[in-house]
Amino acid sequence: MSNVDYNIPEDLRYTEQHEWLRIDGKTAYVGISDYAQHESGDIVYVEFTSGVNQTVDAHEKMCVVESSKAASDVYSPVSGKVVTLNVELEDNPEIINEDPYGEGWMFEIEMSNPSEAQELMTAAEYKKFIEEAIS
Numbered sequence: 512m513s514n515v516d517y518n519i520p521e522d523l524r525y526t527e528q529h530e531w532l533r534i535d536g537k538t539a540y541v542g543i544s545d546y547a548q549h550e551s552g553d554i555v556y557v558e559f560t561s562g563v564n565q566t567v568d569a570h571e572k573m574c575v576v577e578s579s580k581a582a583s584d585v586y587s588p589v590s591g592k593v594v595t596l597n598v599e600l601e602d603n604p605e606i607i608n609e610d611p612y613g614e615g616w617m618f619e620i621e622m623s624n625p626s627e628a629q630e631l632m633t634a635a636e637y638k639k640f641i642e643e644a645i646s
Contacts, residue, residue, distance in 0.1 A: 518545040519638050520612055524588065524631035527640065531612065532588045532628055539628065542616040543576065543585060543607065546641050551578035554607045557600040559618070565593045569627050573618055576607070587620060589627040595619040 519525075524532040529547035533540045548554065556577035561567055569590045576583050596618050600606060607615035622628065632640060 517549065517641065518612065519634045519641075521634045523612070523634065524628050525634070525637035525640075526586070526588050526631055528584075528586055530585060530588050532631060533612075533616075534622075534625070534628055537625070538594055538619055538621050539589060539591075540616045540619050541573070541585075541588060542611055544637070545611050547583075548608050548611045548615070550580075551576065551583065552580040554578045554604045557604045557607070557617070559596050559598075559601075561587075561593055561596075561618075563593050563596060566623075567591065567593060567620070569624075576604070585617060587618075588631055589620060589622050590624050591620040591622040593618055594621050 525544060529544045531542055531544050554576055557574055559574045561573045567587045567590065569588060570586050572584050573587050574585045576585055597616055600617065
């Protein structure tokens with residue numbers, strides 16, 4: 512399969528664990544990609560394992576997402592301080608399936624080392640990564 516039909520916004524950075532990062536000044540929003548939510552199936556539960564004002568390292572576990580298929584950990588792509596958690600997802604986890612890049616964002620982090628974001632995959636690199644994974 513050479514053509515990936517998943518929504519992969521060009522302005523985001525991506526991880527091999529399928530998290531996305533949208534940079535907004537010194538902060539960044541994080542969620543899971545369209546590919547990840549599609550592969551997970553219907554998301555039924557979100558539990559945050561880190562709290563607001565907590566300092567986290569890149570690759571640190573932030574939450575658990577349970578779906579009809581499996582439970583998956585979501586990690587922070589960058590180091591920094593947690594500014595906001597999208598607690599709306601605790602009551603309405605299906606928002607991630609409906610709008611993974613919009614209302615389905617998971618947390619906002621104030622980056623302590625913004626250069627870490629440059630180490631993440633671009634949209635083109637992520638698309639190639641998915642194509643290789645599913646072929």
